[in-house]
Amino acid sequence: MSSLLLIILSAVLLSMIAITDEGRWRPFANVTDVYQSAVGVAQAHALAVPLICALTWLLSNAVLKPLELSYLRTPAFVAVILVIVPLVEVTARRARPIVPANPAFTLLLSANGAMLGVALMSEARAPSLWRALWLGIGSAVLFSFLLLCAATLYERLRYADVPKPFRHAPILLITAGLIALAFMGFTGLIQE
Amino acid sequence: MSVWLALLLMSALAALAALASSFAASQSRARARDALIGAINDLLPQTQCGRCTYSGCLPYATALAEGTADINQCPPGGDTTARSLARLLNREAKEVDARFGAMPATSMVAWIDEPACIGCTKCIQACPVDAIVGGARFMHTVIADQCTGCELCIPPCPVDCIDMRPFAPRFEAASSMRPQR
Structure with a gap:
């Protein structure tokens, strides 16, 4: 449980740094609003993570394990992520008024800890496809919630009197570290 | 294997x-x-x-x-x-x-010599921007503000009643809106 939280928290941190970065690392073109951009990233994750969880679980249990190729799971899962992410990008472009910027959006999604981490966790822990799918949906919801929280936190921090050396990424790292400390309280809450 | x-x-x-x-x-x-x-x-x-x-x-x-x-x-x-x-x-x-084609020196708009117009609607069909109003056997006229001066209405006119004239914005209408002193 806490390892899932930490994986997602690291993904949130990476996304927040990308979203709030000045200039060309922004995942959405022409968006200056941090919250709006976070909504876009959260929706993309909500679409991609459950799909990736289900597909990687199927791949692992139907192909890799019977063929005794389990050592291939990390590169194979990365390949699955690279299949899903461009499709999610196309869907996002069709559906959303704010347009993802190439290639920052694709890079952010595919290099995100939430994708590979949750896929590896569901493969290791979920006994059935349904459990893997639920783990994916749950972690996508958690990711979206945390990302939107972090975005609103950041919006407030913009108007706070943060000392100059701590502005932008440093204050985000400190905030995420504090949240991670709080999450460590979940350790042992659910016996796994 | x-x-x-x-x-x-x-x-x-x-x-x-x-x-x-x-x-x-x-x-x-x-x-x-x-x-x-x-x-x-x-x-x-x-x-x-x-x-x-x-x-x-x-x-x-x-x-x-x-x-x-x-x-x-x-x-x-x-x-x-x-x-x-x-x-x-x-x-x-x-x-x-x-x-x-030649570049127009000033912007020109089509102008219909209304007494000569026989109401054939051929220029209405030719107009790409629907700037000519009128019905069959009724007089046609050009909405000068909408006319782009493309001259496409001139060849179809059977009685040659369409001319190109310099575009003159109608200031009378604007001035009549002003408060009187």
Whole structure:
């Protein structure tokens, strides 16, 4: 449980740094609003993570394990992520008024800890496809919630009197570290 | 045996990933092309006169984006349009080719000699911007504000009652709106 939280928290941190970065690392073109951009990233994750969880679980249990190729799971899962992410990008472009910027959006999604981490966790822990799918949906919801929280936190921090050396990424790292400390309280809450 | 299986599996996955990203790339290319056509179309004068040999401004913009047309084919836009097209498309600026027609010195609009008009509606059908109003066997007239001066209504007129005249905005209407002193 806490390892899932930490994986997602690291993904949130990476996304927040990308979203709030000045200039060309922004995942959405022409968006200056941090919250709006976070909504876009959260929706993309909500679409991609459950799909990736289900597909990687199927791949692992139907192909890799019977063929005794389990050592291939990390590169194979990365390949699955690279299949899903461009499709999610196309869907996002069709559906959303704010347009993802190439290639920052694709890079952010595919290099995100939430994708590979949750896929590896569901493969290791979920006994059935349904459990893997639920783990994916749950972690996508958690990711979206945390990302939107972090975005609103950041919006407030913009108007706070943060000392100059701590502005932008440093204050985000400190905030995420504090949240991670709080999450460590979940350790042992659910016996796994 | 297992090595070959591993190779086969990873190649299949890599091929799928390549397919997916090339699909996404082709989508983004199509979008970029549409955006370019829109940007070119915004620079064109929207007379829809067809003097560029294309059937209207948007087809000309499409041909420009595909590289099959040259930037100097739009007489109504004149050198201003040719220059801004050259800037947008990173091509060398050139003057409008005389083969596509003369550039009007001032902006002209069509004018119908109303007593001579027989109400044949042929000019209404020819007008690309619906700037001529009138019914069959009734007098027609030109909405000067809407007319682009494309001259497409002149050849179909059976009684030659359409002339091109310099566009004079109707200041009378505007002045009558002002408060009287």
